[in-house]
Amino acid sequence: MNATATALGIREVSELTGLTLDTLRWYEREGLIPLVKRSSDGRRRYGPAAVRFVRLVQALRRTGMPIAEIRHFVMLGPGTPEHSAQRLRILQEQEVRLHRRRAELDEDLRVMRHKMADFRDLMAHGRTCEDDDLPDDCGGPPPER
Amino acid sequence: MNATATALGIREVSELTGLTLDTLRWYEREGLIPLVKRSSDGRRRYGPAAVRFVRLVQALRRTGMPIAEIRHFVMLGPGTPEHSAQRLRILQEQEVRLHRRRAELDEDLRVMRHKMADFRDLMAHGRTCEDDDLPDDCGGPPPER
DNA sequence: GCTTGCGGTGGAGTGAACTCCAGCGCCTAG
DNA sequence: CTAGGCGCTGGAGTTCACTCCACCGCAAGC
Known part of the structure; x- marks a missing residue:
């Protein structure tokens, strides 16, 4: 039930997905990955939902969807x-x-x-x-x- | 029984492959497509072998091989x-x-x-x-x- | 304390792969 | 004859998706 227990740091997500640290940060700046929380000292924490979201974005990218379209998709929100x-x-x-x-x-x-x-x-x-x-x-x- | 009969113009090759005119010319300049002949007035003529070569290059590109590597492959020659x-x-x-x-x-x-x-x-x-x-x-x- | 390492930020820089363009020639139709 | 269409060339320009960087802060270890 603890978010901290399952939340990953950016490095872990990077290793998990193969995306570089820079790319993960850049995607977030571009608005492709919401849901990323911050720890008390400002570091990114990726909960399961955020990780799944990263994977979805990766799937969209790899299948050729441009950043702008992904952003549009994300912006629609829930x-x-x-x-x-x-x-x-x-x-x-x-x-x-x-x-x-x-x-x-x-x-x-x-x-x-x-x-x-x-x-x-x-x-x-x-x-x-x-x-x-x-x-x-x-x-x-x-x-x- | 002659090259002229089966040879295609650049536009035809473009339509056949989906590559643009500019891309075809650029590939050739980059050394990715040898075998392309010229008609008397300097226009490109693609014989069957050239067309197959274009398709091969396209296959390599689409599967992610960078231009430089394709050029290396091509330069090895027969x-x-x-x-x-x-x-x-x-x-x-x-x-x-x-x-x-x-x-x-x-x-x-x-x-x-x-x-x-x-x-x-x-x-x-x-x-x-x-x-x-x-x-x-x-x-x-x-x-x- | 100091230093090392990870991480954060904004912005500049890069590389690959096209894509566009101006200016020219050839050929055909009218 | 002129006009239109296609194609050629060399070179410049564009796009996209990162990637790098300098500089900062926090926290732990020595």
Whole structure:
């Protein structure tokens, strides 16, 4: 029942999330992380809710939401039901973006695997680079065009 | 059966990949895309191999490889078997990074879904879990109301 | 006491990746 | 012929998200 017992210092949150101390402080200044309390001597204390909030912000950032939008999301606050509905909508949109990003990632994986197969082939046999029928060369230092 | 038939202009490549005209030109200047030919009047022509190369570069970028590293990769060229081996190694490392990123994405999805559930709950009942009206702690026993 | 370490603040600085632009040429349509 | 459209170039400018810094205070250890 004790807040102090479960509250973390900024360093701990940093280690927990991988965000740097500077970034955590900067996010807070930018209004991305409310809920952070201060100890008597002015140091930040992150309770469970604050830590969860940091993680949410991190999730939004990593899925490509810009700072300004996150701020907007945060500013809506826990106020009215409409605000909650709007926040929910924003998260849903972000989830869509996340799925798109994952699809991209899968496509990128496909492309990279294809290229890797090319290299294996190239190393096994002396086959030309990668083209099926082109007079193109494949990469390499600019031979002075 | 000729390059002209299958070669694309910069605009087409732009539309195909989603990269802007400026970005394509800039990538080329930075040495990320060799293989691009020029038509008689100096315009860029992207043959199939060049287009594939653009896609590869895009895959590397999207999976977080910085420009400088991509350039290094490209500069290795199709030369010796060791170079091919090194290129292959780089791609393998990038594949690892891609998988890590995807794991992050999945974690982010989990976090966002959790938060969305909170909002739905908040809208259904008046129960708030994550916001600043709470003294702290919401991980423990649900506050009956 | 002093010093060491962690943390806080405001503001300046950085690096990466584009993005924009002025001025030019080529080609085609009218 | 002129006008419009696309593309080229080199270089400057912008954006974003941090990151660094100097300087301050508190608290503990020696």
